Amino acid sequence: MFPLKYEGDVFRPPSEAKSLILQATIGCSHNRCTFCSMYKRKKFRVRKLAEIEEEIALTSDMLPYTRRIFLADGNALAMPTAELVHVLKKLNSAFPQLERVSLYGNPHDLLEKSSEELKALKDINLGIIYLGIESGSAAVLEAVKKGVTPEQLAEGAAKAKAAGVPLSVTVLNGLAGVEGSAEHARESARLLNIIDPEYLGLLSLMAAPGTTMHRQIKEGLLTPLGPWELLKEIRMMVEGLNLSNCIFRANHASNYLPLKAILSRDQDALLTNLDRIIEQKARGKLKRENMRGF
Ligand code: SF4
Structure with missing residues (x-):
């Protein structure tokens, strides 16, 4: 509204x-x-x-x-x-x-508040905190000027967990370009496993004109991922996840393929579906407009 x-x-x-x-x-x-x-x-x-x-x-x-x-x-x-x-x-x-x-x-807010303060907020109806971690890679976080390290992200998130405030965490696919895609996927999964959020959302990078990243792409300093490379990055990230009770969504307007799952139940099926789509594309049997979500 x-x-x-x-x-x-x-x-x-x-x-x-x-x-x-x-x-x-x-x-x-x-x-x-x-x-x-x-x-x-x-x-x-x-x-x-x-x-x-x-x-x-x-x-x-x-x-x-x-x-x-x-x-x-x-x-x-x-x-x-x-x-x-x-x-x-x-x-x-x-x-x-x-x-x-x-x-x-933002991660600084969680670092600045105590678990007791967060618990007090939870007790009067603070029901969810949306936290953009963007990446679990120290190098990527530094490159994009997120202003925190993976360790600080984990520390802030742990305070929210201790207070019982559910976290909805977002990671930005494509953020490290083709050059850093594998590390971004691997390290993001590693940090997510430490945070163990209740909700996980994956967005895809859409570098807006006027931003530093848009300029870096234009100057050839960062190679953006295409739709299939993004799917492979998502696949790598999902494979590395070991979360206890997480609702997973990658169905934002920025995502090429809408995905949603309860990871404790659907993680293997999600990976199988991603493999099927990636393999069909590799064999030239799948066009983007024919992709079905999961
Ligand atoms: S992603 Fe944008 S809104 Fe979020 S902390 Fe960075 S500058 Fe602020």
């Missing part, structure tokens, strides 16, 4: 398509990743509580039966904990049928 007021473009996870979106923060507090253009025109700030409260009052009058709310923008988890607690409490009392509130967190 579209918010009443929104500063700039709206970005939200695909699974929050039916959620009410409220901006608690503006922009992204990191805003330096080389592949990302989402919040480049916004200077990060936490919105004033009075403004947020006013919007909560207006939306609860219009949509009193709201069950899900997504707090935008790029990382509402960066809000000071006391302010986030205040907003969550207001939401709980304004929307009596509210089931969960979700938001994007």
Whole structure:
């Protein structure tokens, strides 16, 4: 559901398509990743509580039966904990049928908050944190200026796990180009196995004009993966996964082949399906428009 007021473009996870979106923060507090253009025109700030409260009052009058709310923008988890607690409490009392509130967190936010703070947020309806790790490779994270190491990503995620807040983690396929594809797949699977997220989403790189990565591709410094190379990278990554209870999705608009699975049940079938498609392509028997998802 579209918010009443929104500063700039709206970005939200695909699974929050039916959620009410409220901006608690503006922009992204990191805003330096080389592949990302989402919040480049916004200077990060936490919105004033009075403004947020006013919007909560207006939306609860219009949509009193709201069950899900997504707090935008790029990382509402960066809000000071006391302010986030205040907003969550207001939401709980304004929307009596509210089931969960979700938001994007960046790795720094998890490092800065304690497990106790995260538990306190969970207890007042913080139901899911969307966390873009992008890669598990130290070299790739450094190259794309993610600002954290794999060890820091694991440490931040462990705090959320300890607090019992489910994590929806995203990895960006194609991020290391053809040159680093195998390492990106292998190291991402390794880090995901440590994090053991409840949800895993794979997106495919779409380097937006104006970004550093777009320029690097134009200058031949990074070779983008084609659709089949992306599938092979996904296959490599999925093969390396050993997750306890994870819902897997690669069905974002950026993905060439929609995939979804409960990994504990479907991982072998998913790999078999990917092998079938890759093999048919290799034998020239499959065209992209004929690909069926899983
Ligand atoms: S990828 Fe995430 S952390 Fe990086 S600049 Fe974009 S919104 Fe910020």
